[in-house]
Amino acid sequence: MYIHLDSCTFAYRRNKPPVLHQLTYSIPRGISILLGPNGAGKSTLLKLAAGVNSPTSGSVRMGDLNARQRKYRQRVAWMPQSITAMTSLTAREQVAYTGWLKGMNRSDAWAASLPALARVELTSRANIKTKDLSGGQLRRVGVASALVHNAAVLLLDEPTAGMDPAQRRVFRDLIARLAHEDEVQVLMSTHDIADLAEESDHVTVLTEGTVSFAGPTDDFIAHAPAGTPTGRMVEEAYAALAAGQGREY
Numbered sequence: 001m002y003i004h005l006d007s008c009t010f011a012y013r014r015n016k017p018p019v020l021h022q023l024t025y026s027i028p029r030g031i032s033i034l035l036g037p038n039g040a041g042k043s044t045l046l047k048l049a050a051g052v053n054s055p056t057s058g059s060v061r062m063g064d065l066n067a068r069q070r071k072y073r074q075r076v077a078w079m080p081q082s083i084t085a086m087t088s089l090t091a092r093e094q095v096a097y098t099g100w101l102k103g104m105n106r107s108d109a110w111a112a113s114l115p116a117l118a119r120v121e122l123t124s125r126a127n128i129k130t131k132d133l134s135g136g137q138l139r140r141v142g143v144a145s146a147l148v149h150n151a152a153v154l155l156l157d158e159p160t161a162g163m164d165p166a167q168r169r170v171f172r173d174l175i176a177r178l179a180h181e182d183e184v185q186v187l188m189s190t191h192d193i194a195d196l197a198e199e200s201d202h203v204t205v206l207t208e209g210t211v212s213f214a215g216p217t218d219d220f221i222a223h224a225p226a227g228t229p230t231g232r233m234v235e236e237a238y239a240a241l242a243a244g245q246g247r248e249y
């Protein structure tokens with residue numbers, strides 16, 4: 001089942017212009033990355049897909065389920081751009097609490113919290129208060145919290161921001177396993193395009209609240225000019241797409 005946004009328009013305030021305009025988009029199978037300049041609406045799209053915000057007009061559905069339904073939200077995990085440390089909780093408690101919020105009972109959430117932390121290599125920090133974790137570690141708590149209830153779709157807002165290179169590799173391997181072995185659909189926004197686009201199955205580019213490109217990663221990379229060195233294909237493809245639209249990213 002796919003998350004489908006149909007003609008979604010969304011404004012944060014009634015008297016402000018909408019951030020998303022009549023956006024129609026299906027989250028594809030596998031790993032998709034969401035690119036676009038600052039303010040394009042990437043976080044907003046993820047929040048609509050997660051059911052955190054509702055569109056002003058249009059609909060967000062997964063099969064028969066509407067994003068406002070609890071069952072929908074239980075199938076979807078969303079990791080926000082900034083993770084808040086719940087200051088009195090340990091890393092494990094924070095992950096378990098998120099599972100409980102998603103409808104797991106207390107003991108299942110507690111049992112699932114440790115394997116979720118292990119997946120992001122944070123077992124050794126499980127009993128540390130989240131306020132004492134580094135920024136990168138806190139993001140890994142955020143990823144573990146997104147994983148704890150075994151969602152079918154993961155929506156991750158700049159998940160690798162603040163991670164060191166070793167942790168980015170761990171994260172990329174984790175996402176690849178989730179997508180290709182456990183068949184979890186993953187959509188993540190990022191500015192680390194060179195780092196992630198070559199690992200992804202699909203690329204979506206959001207520009208000023210509309211989808212300006214959506215397709216397989218190979219089609220995206222094909223926009224790079226002939227003769228582009230291998231290591232720069234993704235960045236050059238992104239720049240070429242932007243130039244084609246007369247925009248500066």
Ligand SMILES: Nc1ncnc2c1ncn2[C@@H]1O[C@H](COP(=O)(O)OP(=O)(O)OP(=O)(O)O)[C@@H](O)[C@H]1O
Nearest residue numbers: 012013019036037038039040041042043044045081
């Ligand atoms: N809570 C909010 N209240 C009012 N306006 C908001 C709110 N959140 C975002 N916006 C505005 O909506 C627009 C899109 O923001 P959004 O965070 O979705 O973009 P983005 O593509 O994720 O940007 P970035 O790459 O900088 O994270 C921006 O103009 C932003 O100022």
